Amino acid sequence: MAKKKLLRNNYHQARWDEPIIFEMSVPGERGVLVPRACETITGQVGDGVSAIPAGLRRKKAPALPEVNQMRVNRHYYHLSQETLGTDVTLGISEGTCTMKYSPKIQEHMAARHPGIVNVHPLQDPETMQGMLEIYYKVEQFLKEISGMDAFSLQPGGGAHAVYGNASIIRAYHRARGDKNRTEIITTMFSHPCDAATPNTAGFKVITLMPDESGYPDLEAMKAALSNRTAGIMITNPEDTGIYNPRIEEYVKAAHAVGALCSYDQANANGMLGIHRAREADFDLVHFNLHKTFSAPHGCMGPATGAIGVKEFLQPYLPVPRVEFDGQKYTLNYNYPESIGKVRTYIGNANVVLKAYMWIMQLGAEGLKEAAICSVLNNQYFMKKIAAIPGVVIWYAKGKRRLEQVRYSWEKLKQDTGVGTDEVNKRIVDFGIEHYWTSHHPWVVPEPFTLEPCDSYNKEDLDEYVEALSQISKEAYENADFLKKAPHKAACHRPTHDAIDDPNLIAVTWRQYLKKKGKGRQ
Amino acid sequence: MHKKPIVYPYIPNSAPETKAQMMKEVGVTDPMQLYEEIPEHLKYKQSMQLPEPILDEYSIRRHTDEILSKNKTCDDYLCFLGAGCAQHFVPAVCDEINGRGEFLTAYVGESMGDHGKWQALFEYCSLMGELMDMDVLSIPMYDGGQAASTSLRMANRINDRKKVLLPATMNPEIAMIVKNYLSSVPQPEIQIVTIGFDINTGLMDLNDLKKNMSNDVAAVFIENPSYLGFIETQAEEIGKIARRAGAEFIVYTDPISLGVMEAPANYGATITCGDYHPLGLHLGAGGCQGGFIATNDDMKYVSEFKDLMYGLTDTIQEGELGFGEVLYDRTSYGSRDKGKEFTGTSTGLWAITAGVYLSLMGPKGMEEVGTTIMQNSQYAAKKISQVPGVKIQMSSPFFKEFVVNFDMTGKSVAQINKRLLEFKIFGGKDLSRDFPQLGQSALYCVTEVHQHKDLDKLAYALQGAVSC
Numbered sequence: 001m002a003k004k005k006l007l008r009n010n011y012h013q014a015r016w017d018e019p020i021i022f023e024m025s026v027p028g029e030r031g032v033l034v035p036r037a038c039e040t041i042t043g044q045v046g047d048g049v050s051a052i053p054a055g056l057r058r059k060k061a062p063a064l065p066e067v068n069q070m071r072v073n074r075h076y077y078h079l080s081q082e083t084l085g086t087d088v089t090l091g092i093s094e095g096t097c098t099m100k101y102s103p104k105i106q107e108h109m110a111a112r113h114p115g116i117v118n119v120h121p122l123q124d125p126e127t128m129q130g131m132l133e134i135y136y137k138v139e140q141f142l143k144e145i146s147g148m149d150a151f152s153l154q155p156g157g158g159a160h161a162v163y164g165n166a167s168i169i170r171a172y173h174r175a176r177g178d179k180n181r182t183e184i185i186t187t188m189f190s191h192p193c194d195a196a197t198p199n200t201a202g203f204k205v206i207t208l209m210p211d212e213s214g215y216p217d218l219e220a221m222k223a224a225l226s227n228r229t230a231g232i233m234i235t236n237p238e239d240t241g242i243y244n245p246r247i248e249e250y251v252k253a254a255h256a257v258g259a260l261c262s263y264d265q266a267n268a269n270g271m272l273g274i275h276r277a278r279e280a281d282f283d284l285v286h287f288n289l290h291k292t293f294s295a296p297h298g299c300m301g302p303a304t305g306a307i308g309v310k311e312f313l314q315p316y317l318p319v320p321r322v323e324f325d326g327q328k329y330t331l332n333y334n335y336p337e338s339i340g341k342v343r344t345y346i347g348n349a350n351v352v353l354k355a356y357m358w359i360m361q362l363g364a365e366g367l368k369e370a371a372i373c374s375v376l377n378n379q380y381f382m383k384k385i386a387a388i389p390g391v392v393i394w395y396a397k398g399k400r401r402l403e404q405v406r407y408s409w410e411k412l413k414q415d416t417g418v419g420t421d422e423v424n425k426r427i428v429d430f431g432i433e434h435y436w437t438s439h440h441p442w443v444v445p446e447p448f449t450l451e452p453c454d455s456y457n458k459e460d461l462d463e464y465v466e467a468l469s470q471i472s473k474e475a476y477e478n479a480d481f482l483k484k485a486p487h488k489a490a491c492h493r494p495t496h497d498a499i500d501d502p503n504l505i506a507v508t509w510r511q512y513l514k515k516k517g518k519g520r521q
Numbered sequence: 522m523h524k525k526p527i528v529y530p531y532i533p534n535s536a537p538e539t540k541a542q543m544m545k546e547v548g549v550t551d552p553m554q555l556y557e558e559i560p561e562h563l564k565y566k567q568s569m570q571l572p573e574p575i576l577d578e579y580s581i582r583r584h585t586d587e588i589l590s591k592n593k594t595c596d597d598y599l600c601f602l603g604a605g606c607a608q609h610f611v612p613a614v615c616d617e618i619n620g621r622g623e624f625l626t627a628y629v630g631e632s633m634g635d636h637g638k639w640q641a642l643f644e645y646c647s648l649m650g651e652l653m654d655m656d657v658l659s660i661p662m663y664d665g666g667q668a669a670s671t672s673l674r675m676a677n678r679i680n681d682r683k684k685v686l687l688p689a690t691m692n693p694e695i696a697m698i699v700k701n702y703l704s705s706v707p708q709p710e711i712q713i714v715t716i717g718f719d720i721n722t723g724l725m726d727l728n729d730l731k732k733n734m735s736n737d738v739a740a741v742f743i744e745n746p747s748y749l750g751f752i753e754t755q756a757e758e759i760g761k762i763a764r765r766a767g768a769e770f771i772v773y774t775d776p777i778s779l780g781v782m783e784a785p786a787n788y789g790a791t792i793t794c795g796d797y798h799p800l801g802l803h804l805g806a807g808g809c810q811g812g813f814i815a816t817n818d819d820m821k822y823v824s825e826f827k828d829l830m831y832g833l834t835d836t837i838q839e840g841e842l843g844f845g846e847v848l849y850d851r852t853s854y855g856s857r858d859k860g861k862e863f864t865g866t867s868t869g870l871w872a873i874t875a876g877v878y879l880s881l882m883g884p885k886g887m888e889e890v891g892t893t894i895m896q897n898s899q900y901a902a903k904k905i906s907q908v909p910g911v912k913i914q915m916s917s918p919f920f921k922e923f924v925v926n927f928d929m930t931g932k933s934v935a936q937i938n939k940r941l942l943e944f945k946i947f948g949g950k951d952l953s954r955d956f957p958q959l960g961q962s963a964l965y966c967v968t969e970v971h972q973h974k975d976l977d978k979l980a981y982a983l984q985g986a987v988s989c
Contacts, residue, residue, distance in 0.1 A: 013634065017841070020833075021644050021880050031881030032612045034889050035969045037896035041976075044903060048895030049781045051918040053754050056745075056783045058891075061884035062651045072880045073614050076873075080621040082637030084630055087622030097628050101531055105578050111620060115589030120602045121807030122950055123593065124938065130591035131806050144569045156663035159853075159865025170706055182706050196853030196863035202705030205858040230706070243558040274556060276565045290866065294531075297628035298870030299638045300660065302808060340697035344605060344664045344796075345807030352808075353585075358531075361581050363574030366529055372552045373534045379547040379555060400558055428634035436629060440855050457533035458543060484837065491636035492836040494843035499832040502820050505847050506833045509647035511656040511818055 006463035007470060011431040012488045014081035021075060022509045025065035031072045063510070082490035084433040086296070092381075092456055092464050093427070093435035095404045095449030096191070096239050098269045098291035103361075106294070106354040116353060121345035125331050131349060132329035134356050135322040138289075138306075141359050145367070146265070146285050147278020148308035152317045153289070154347040158266050159193035161286035161305025162233065165262045166201040167339040168284060168309065168316040169231040172260065175316075175337055181230035181259070187216035189238035192439050194264050198233060210443065214395025215244050222253050231260040236280075237267055239439065239449060240394075241378065241401035251281045260284065260313075268292050269453055270375040270403030273368030277308070284309050293355035304351040318342055370454040374403050377452040377461060381405075384465040385450070390415060390472045394444045404451035406444050413446045418475035418482050420446040425493055426474070426485035430467040527576065595804060597945060599975050603922050603966025604748070604950040605665060605692055605796060608804055609777065610890075610969055612881050615801035619874045628866075632831075632844040639844040642869060643831045645876035652776055652879065652887070653793045654784035655815040659828040661872040665796025666698035668812030669742070669773055672794045673703060674862060675814070675825040676740035676769035677711055684712045686733055686741045686768075688725055691715075692748035693955040695773075711739070720958060723751035723915040723924075725759060734762055740769040740792075745785065746778055749956075749964060750898075750922030751915050760789025776800055776813075776875075778920045780887025781895060792816050801878025802871055811868035811875065824851055827861040890969050894921050897976065898967035904980035905965070910987055914962055921966060925949060928960040930987040938963070940986035946979060948986075 037048070049057065067075070091099025110116060119128055139151040155161040166184065173181040184198035187208045195205045206224050211217040216234065232254045237243045244250075251261045263282035269292045277285040289295050289304040297303070309317060319338045320331035331346070362370060382405050385391055390412025393405065413419040424434050438447035452461050474482055486493070499505055506512035529535045534543060549555055556564065575581045600608050618624065624638065632639045646658040662668050673685050685703070687696065703711040714733050717726040725743065734741075741763035745753040753759070756772065763770040771792045772785035777799035785793045793815045802809035816822035830847035853860035882890065902923050906913050910930035913923055927937060938948035949963035956962065967976065 018637075018640065020640070020647070020842070021876075022647065029883075030885060031883055032614070032886060034610060034882070034886055035893055035972075036889065037893050037900070038973045040973050041896050041900040045896050045899040047892065048899055049892050051895065051899065052752060052782060052920075053918070055757055055788065056752060056754065058779065058781055058783050058888075059787070060654075062654070062779065062784070062887060064648060064651050064879055064883050064887065066883040066885070067880055069614060069881060072877065073617065075880070076614075076618040076641065076877055077621070079637035079641045080618065080623040082635075082640070083623040083627045084634045085623040085626035086628075087626045089634075091626070091628075094628055094630070099626075099628065102626060103531055105582055107620075107625065109582065109585050109589070111616070113586065113589050114594045114596045115586075115592040116806055116808075117803045118594040118596045119592050119806040120595055120600055120608070120804050120947060121606055122602045122604055123947055124942065127593035127598075127942070127947070128806065130588045133588055133591070141571055144571055147565075156667075156868070157866040159863050160663055163863060167701055167704075170704070174708070179707065192853045192857045192860075193863050193865055195858035196860055199858035200702075200862045202707070202710060207857070243556075245558055245560050248560075248563065271559075273569055274565060275559050275563055279563050279565060288866075296626045297866065298868075299624050299627045299642065299873060300629070300869030301663075301867040302871060303866040340701045341666065341694060342698060342701065344666050344694045344698070344810055347807070349806035349808040353589075357581055357585055360572065360575050360584070361531075362529065364569040364571045366527070366532070366574055367569070367571070369527075369529060369535050370532050372555065373532050373540070375555045376540065376543055376547065376552065377534060380543045383547060400555060402556075402558070424631065425633060433627075434631040434634050440857070454532045454534075458539050486633050489633040489636070491633050491843045492838040492841055494632060494845045495835045495837060496832075496845045498849055499834060499845045499847045500850075502823070504832070504834065505818075505823065505830075507643070507646055507830045507847055508650035508656055508658065509644075509833075510650055512833045514656070514818075 006459060007466040008431045013490045015490050016078040016082060018078045020509055022065045024067050024071055024075060027066055029066045029068045031067050031069045089431060089433045090460055090464055091433060092450055092452045093433040095436045095451040097436060098451060098453050100294045100453055101455040102294050102296035106357045110350040110353045116349055125329060129329055132322050134353055136324050136329055138352055138356050142287060142306055142308055145272060146308050147276040148285055149311040150314040150317060151306055151308045153304055153306050153352050154318045154343045155305040155307060156343045156348055157301055157303040158288045158305045159197060160342060161307050162193045162264060163197035163200060164307045164318060164342050165284045165286060166198040168313055169260050170201050171316045171339050172313060173230055180228055183228045184230055185221060185224050185232045187234050187238065188443060189240055190235040190264055191266060194233040203230060214240055214242050218246060218249060221250060225253055225257045227257060229257055229259040231262055233262040233264060235264040235267055237402045240406045241404040242396045242399060243402050247280050266291060267403060270371050272371040273364060274371055283313060289351050289355040294358040295351040295354040302348045302351055304348045374454040377456060378403055378405065381452045381461050385468065388469050388472050390475065404449060406438060406447055406449045408444050409446040412472060412475055416475040416479050418479050420448050422482040422485065423471050426471050426482050427467060428486045429488040432464065432467055598947050599978065600947045601949050601965045601979065602947050604964055606798060606804060606807055607921060607966050607968050608970050609799050611801055611803055612878065614881060615874050615877050618877045619870050624870060624873055639831050641873045641876060643833060643844060645872040648876050648879035649813055650815060652779045653815040654786045655793060656818040657823050658813060658815050659826045659830045661868045662812030662828060663867050664810035664812045666695040668794040668814050669695050670699050670702035671827055671862060672771045672792045672814055673699060673740055673742060675792060676771065678825050679769060679821055680739055680767060682737050682739035684714060684738050686714050686716050686738055688718060688743055689715045690718050690723055690747050690749050691744060721915060722917045723747060723749050724753060724755055724917060727755060730762060734766050736766055738766055738768040740771050742771040744773040746775055746920035749924050750919040751917040752920055754917060757788040764789065778891055781891030797875045800875035802874055809871055811871040824848060825861060828864045893969040897971050898923065901967040901976045904976055905983060908980060908983045908987060911983060914959060921968060922964055924959060924962050925965050926960060926962045932987055934961050934963045937986045941982055944982035946982050
């Protein structure tokens, strides 16, 4: 049987050479007409705006473009076509991000059902029982999935949830009058937010480097722990996909000095129903309902980071808490020791609804199947990728990875001069999204991190492997071709990937015009 | 009995043939062998107690519809709740674009394959920049609460001062977020001082402000229009007092007011911030908020933003524009705990939507929507003030929201709002818990979506509610 063609050699992304919206302005055009007050109203109150004191009246109209509706719609369609969302590409690329298929039925309900779209968050709870039921049930599901005792779905993203956990750790020690706990320990392969959020909360952050096997250095941690340690905030498996089998020892050592243990479970996708924070004795966790629980990533949000804690930390969770007395759902603000709020209202209800629907469609067995298939995919994928010339896999030789792997083009770079940035620019020429290299700093040289989660079938994985194999081949045969990639994407490579010179900074069109004189030549 | 395995549509390799083939490839005979790195005693051996799954798509739709239909909605009820989340007109094109799968499901791709995402977010920043009459914005934040919090921390980093002055009339939800966000170990790193207000106008007590003003104040923060709806007519004066002492003047604004109200930058704001929810987004039970911060093009400010910034630049193809990361090392992605606060996934899709909204509205649309809101809300206040025992609490001009006091009716806001539900009306937000000094008062929100007949109905229903 002939081999099925998988690689998209003839692909070309839409390249609309699309103007900036300001360049499309035609004075006098209107994109939409807005409701105007009727004569009865104007008869009573006049023009309305005379009430504004002269000094606070807008003197110069905002210089927004004037564009008719069809052109606005067409413009943004073009921009969408120049974007590689997971609906049109292989999200395997974005390791650590768990780019799942986000089932359309979920999106249709969340974006279209008036029972969520047209509900005000401050309605009398009796008039939003359905919404609160969804919240309450998702909290119960996550309790079961993690083994923790209470959840809050308020934070608007993963890092936001980790910040919430840092705030809870601070509140806990403060409530006990333990003023000396000023340090948080994290690891280099934990997400940057595990270092940045405790710093924002005022802690001094100690970051442990991996040992030779890729695990965080346990001895270094024991040396760093003291009665100043407020908590440890770590991921497991870390971004390398390597599960740390001695995780309990880290937790025990931290507990022994009175520190709390916070588990960043952004990488939980491979462990649903298989391993829980409770069994490893963590005190706080967080999950990303985008990522693991299938809500989409929306060009960086909206998102939900769910915070879970053990019973003794429950009083510190953000308010309001969703509660149920067997008859009615209520919102309870009465938690005097709470950290207060991290997000207005009750968070991103649309994301919570999608997670609810996903969990309800899979049940306990289905969640476990999702985990197993994501790990199976990853181990299959790793075996294939390891065979591609130029690829190196650091750390933990012979150990099975869980849901993702941090690979390296170290050898390719040595052999051909082509490194991970070049490969990453070329891969979009095959209709595959740019991959995630690594968080900074790059401890693994020339890194790339792939996560072939449960949504992808074997052919998707094989297609991806073919693309990387093809690029590797090109690197060995015609390195120069890669140095100008991409060739078939929506846009060519920028002259400045990193813009640090103040004279070149143009984050708005008006700033660009001021610095460039009159705009595009 | 042997149970046939379920093939899940979202988990393609759950198909037994493929699964078996792949397991063979990786050398396992039992799926649990995939997890040999996890010690046995750390594995979860029980079955999670979750509801039986609803496997087919039709049934999950029915099930979800049944739950969501328990909610009363602002389609069926007239809504006068605002408090930072007001009901506004959402153009169909906004929904069309944020429903595009490419935007909905994109994430962190680079600027070539994701060129459209970068451009759409750059345009959001550019359009907001015109509205704010300022040059610099980052990609968006979680909500207005985060924008307020980060603005204050930016001020603290800029001038290394440790005290901020906030108005007592501030949005209490945002005040709670700020309080936690400024809290630190060891405490207190930044001291919060609340400045009093005149109960009959809402305006800031300038004597109290001056009393607390000193050269250790990092920032004076006001809302304009305020949470309680009134326009802070002394804004320019407050700004002068702040800047004279070397403090930043932060103005939290409602972007939909800026077609008719002056951009804060033009009355002295050095940092403008707020929530862009009014710009083309639904209520969404509170799930459609998004924060922004704007400043002038001065590195003193630019280098203190905490979130990613997309900069317009040339590409290797002559005449083409592309995008690059601006001052990446500033962020926690670039520098972990050495970055400015922390960044992460926030509200990109909503920011793109706000950009679509401003593109559609143009300068005329923004002026008209602001005007309609002023007119409708003034009309509503006038009608409500004619109800016996009901008064408009504050005499200052207002935008969109205003405080209605019911003390003379002898009824509580809670009682009145319960009664209004019978008229299919969601009454204004009850202020009696957060602002006890205002007695039994509620915050009413009136926008361009309210028609004459809606406002007359409200007045009629209120009449009934207070007199029964």
